[in-house]
Amino acid sequence: MLAFLKNLGITEVNPGVSTGKEWFTSLQEKIVSSSPVDGQIIGSVTEANKEAFEKVMVKAEAAFKEWRNWPAPKRGEIVRQVGDALRAKKEDLGKLVSYEMGKSLQEGLGEVQEMIDICDFAVGLSRQLHGLTMHSERPGHRMYEQYHPLGIVGIISAFNFPVAVWSWNTMLAWVCGDVCIWKPSEKAPVCGVACQKIVEEVFTKNNVPEGVSCLVTGGRAVGEWMSNDPRIPLVSATGSTRMGKAVGAALGARLGRALLELGGNNAIIISKDADLKIAITGAVFGAVGTAGQRCTSTRRLIIHESIYEAVKEKLVSAYQQLKIGNPLDAKNHVGPLIDKDAVAMYSASIEACKKEGGNFIVEGGILEGPGFESGCYVKPCIAEAKPGFAIVQHETFAPILYLLKYSTIDEAIAIQNEVPQGLSSSIMTLNLREAEQFLSVNGSDCGIANVNIGTSGAEIGGAFGGEKETGGGRESGSDAWKNYMRRQTNTINYSTNLPLAQGIKFDL
Secondary structure (H helix, E strand, O other): OOHHHHHOOOOOEEOOEEOOOOEEOOOOOEEEEEOOOOOOEEEEEEOOOHHHHHHHHHHHHHHHHHHOOOOHHHHHHHHHHHHHHHHHOHHHHHHHHHHHHOOOHHHHHHHHHHHHHHHHHHHHHOOOOOOEEEEOOOOOEEEEEEEEEOOEEEEEOOOOOOOHHHHHHHHHHHHHOOEEEEEOOOOOHHHHHHHHHHHHHHHHHOOOOOOOEEEEOOOHHHHHHHHHOOOOOEEEEEOOHHHHHHHHHHHHHOOOEEEEEOOOOEEEEEOOOOOHHHHHHHHHHHHHHHHHOOOOOEEEEEEEOOOHHHHHHHHHHHHHOOOEOOOOOOOOOEOOOOOHHHHHHHHHHHHHHHHOOOEEEEOOOEOOOOOOOOOOOEOOEEEEOOOOOOHHHOOOOOOEEEEEEEOOHHHHHHHHHOOOEEOEEEEEOOOHHHHHHHHOOOOOOOOEEEEOOOOOOOOOOOEEOOEEOOOOOOEEOOOHHHHHEEEEEEEEEOOOOOOOHHHOOOOO
């Protein structure tokens, strides 16, 4: 077994259900995790059954009643220690993320760093869960708003960020006084087990109630149990739009809360006034980083007609320099797709683009031979396309980049906005008017809009999320913490009378 797996306490068979103290197996099948890097089995994780899920729910309910009474700064201190534990395990966990998911080692380490950063953010937040005060229209009265913990938070995470997105939700929820039940992706379950083990060690040292951090590994059934259970007031789900619609419908039927982070079809507008060195760097990293498997990956380049040929030439040159291979080797830029199903979707999208008239200036294809035995390595490719192509409206989780041409900034923004998704967007320009228009009410309709940086690489200090079919959720920084709390308006009468609002008289 690889050293980093041993250091993280990973065995050949790992229990997939934990209450933060007790680990137990279930009667379900095992989920076998194979690395897309080399096809080798990392380990298996036992899948939860309904009985195991119910045991977790009982522990989480009991834990919430105690945890919510811990002072928020004390909860923040626990999260601070989790951050320190992640620092100590950063290299090992980063390697596991890279090996199980397939992203480059630099990106795997960067994902763990995001976890550390959100811990730091949450620690400060634990002393700033502030409400509002306002003046009452009635004399001798005081009004204010405060926030209380919400309860059990269910977290459904995706394979492409197998640990970071869990931490975005969990660290904030914990300092807010909530408890969490996490269903990691069945495509990267070992990462979930490793994180739970790291947290458990910290929690045990600090006598944190059992049930504050729970792990429930499984497939679609687990997500459905979480979405339909009225004891879970909030479910945060990251994944496809199809999955998000199902989760949202289930929660809507019981008037639960949904925090949805779904698909993206992100574009960079490259203006005639762009700094092309910055533009090309941002475009290439956005398109091929994580092998195009980020929700913020760059799918479309909308290029001004006057520089279209120059940009195309630079892109072809840049793609020729890409190194594809084992992501644990820092010299490689691009690793594998998550599995062969993803490879099949990549191939199907290329064929669909060609049928619609797309012209590939950098050809795609599946890589074979030494180093590519897993069958999950593909070539990043570039196609000249038109906005009306059906495939351009679709998000393919793979390194396929579409080039589109525009003549006016209004046309470029219209092309940017015409897809169903609305996560991340960017414009490369040194023209102040163009930049301001892009950020205005008449500009990008996405939740994230950048100037002179790419579509990927969001910082944890800002709220992360998108509009339209991206789901409308917001995680991580800013005031995203309010998602995990319930708001209460309070009015205190300290007078000797009971004046009624709006001057109503009610004399007895």
